[in-house]
Amino acid sequence: MPFLNWQSGDVALSTLWQSQAGWSPPKKSVEVDDTITADSAYRLASEGQGLIWRGDFQNAKQLLQALKRRLSQRPAISNDLPLPERFHRIRLARAQAARTLGQLIILVEPGYQLTLRRAPSIDDACKAAYDLANQSFAVPLTELMGVLSAYQWQKKGVPVESLSAHIFPRHGVFTPTRQEYLTLIKNAPLPKPCLKAFDIGTGTGVIAALLVNKGAAHVVATDLSPRALACAQLNIQLLGLQDCVSFADVDLFPPGQADLIVCNPPWLPGKVHSALDSAIYDPESVMLKGFIAGVGAHLNSKGEAWLVLSDLAEHLKLRSRDILLSWFQAAGLTVIEKHDLRPTHAKAQDTTDALHAERALEVTSLWRLSAEKL
Numbered sequence: 001m002p003f004l005n006w007q008s009g010d011v012a013l014s015t016l017w018q019s020q021a022g023w024s025p026p027k028k029s030v031e032v033d034d035t036i037t038a039d040s041a042y043r044l045a046s047e048g049q050g051l052i053w054r055g056d057f058q059n060a061k062q063l064l065q066a067l068k069r070r071l072s073q074r075p076a077i078s079n080d081l082p083l084p085e086r087f088h089r090i091r092l093a094r095a096q097a098a099r100t101l102g103q104l105i106i107l108v109e110p111g112y113q114l115t116l117r118r119a120p121s122i123d124d125a126c127k128a129a130y131d132l133a134n135q136s137f138a139v140p141l142t143e144l145m146g147v148l149s150a151y152q153w154q155k156k157g158v159p160v161e162s163l164s165a166h167i168f169p170r171h172g173v174f175t176p177t178r179q180e181y182l183t184l185i186k187n188a189p190l191p192k193p194c195l196k197a198f199d200i201g202t203g204t205g206v207i208a209a210l211l212v213n214k215g216a217a218h219v220v221a222t223d224l225s226p227r228a229l230a231c232a233q234l235n236i237q238l239l240g241l242q243d244c245v246s247f248a249d250v251d252l253f254p255p256g257q258a259d260l261i262v263c264n265p266p267w268l269p270g271k272v273h274s275a276l277d278s279a280i281y282d283p284e285s286v287m288l289k290g291f292i293a294g295v296g297a298h299l300n301s302k303g304e305a306w307l308v309l310s311d312l313a314e315h316l317k318l319r320s321r322d323i324l325l326s327w328f329q330a331a332g333l334t335v336i337e338k339h340d341l342r343p344t345h346a347k348a349q350d351t352t353d354a355l356h357a358e359r360a361l362e363v364t365s366l367w368r369l370s371a372e373k374l
Contacts, residue, residue, distance in 0.1 A: 016137040026050030038066035045103035057119035083317040102140035125151035129171040174279030184366040200263040205232030296371035
């Protein structure tokens with residue numbers, strides 16, 4: 001892990017640097033407290049200087065909000081820019097804004113303790129996110145707030161209507177707050193028989209649980225993330241489905257064949273900058289293309305592959321429908337049926353979103369695919 005270095009008066013200080021977004025520590029950092037103005041903090045952060053907070057914790061949160069307000073006043077990306085260039089510009093601007101906000105830094109003492117005034121207890125949340133219990137480290141306040149927020153989801157769970165139960169996500173594992181893809185899976189007819197199913201990229205394990213509830217006799221859930229596999233195993237145990245679900249740390253497919261193979265890959269081609277990015281962005285569509293190209297070899301006779309995918313990438317001009325269909329054809333896959341559902345989550349209704357026009361057109365689809373010629 002890299003180190004954050006700075007001067008406190010005449011004393012040179014250093015501590016471990018933690019950034020799950022993959023940011024390097026600022027090359028230059030200064031200690032600040034409640035006396036700094038929002039304008040001064042914004043200027044320093046925009047210049048790339050780290051602001052090591054020594055004041056009241058609640059005031060640090062207020063300063064973060066003040067920085068966000070100043071960032072919101074930056075010129076918007078013109079809607080006249082063609083897609084996908086406009087999308088890339090918007091994503092770059094958001095990344096730059098996030099990096100500026102990430103210059104406000106909190107020092108965490110060994111045992112996940114904060115010594116700041118009015119600081120909350122963070123030890124339980126940090127234990128769930130980090131493996132740094134015996135070390136001091138520096139972390140952007142934005143990341144620390146994300147860790148605390150994720151821990152609340154982990155404690156109270158996310159209600160999943162399709163399961164009539166709660167799923168308990170963990171930090172770094174995609175939270176199923178948007179659930180139209182689960183509705184599509186719940187409503188699609190299982191192939192008969194369905195003695196074995198594969199859940200590719202299981203995440204929280206919610207799809208594996210749903211497949212068992214639908215009647216799949218056994219599900220093998222795969223993921224490359226140890227954090228995701230641990231999260232999925234816990235959820236499956238809490239639901240009492242451990243006898244029906246097994247897990248495999250593999251890239252895409254486990255050994256053998258199945259009657260049903262389900263994949264809900266990241267929906268947008270794009271670079272990944274953090275663990276949560278990997279649930280949204282698929283660099284060069286590697287996972288999507290790998291699933292399509294390889295799924296036929298893992299299907300039993302009369303088996304089906306279910307690909308759950310949004311068409312937002314098409315509206316953003318990141319991928320065309322013709323290209324997707326050509327990948328099906330090259331893999332020898334036939335479309336049995338396609339089930340569609342429009343999203344109803346808050347972001348789809350947010351008219352202030354820079355990509356609202358494209359999001360308003362989005363449709364999420366479940367593609368039922370066969371490797372046999374129909």
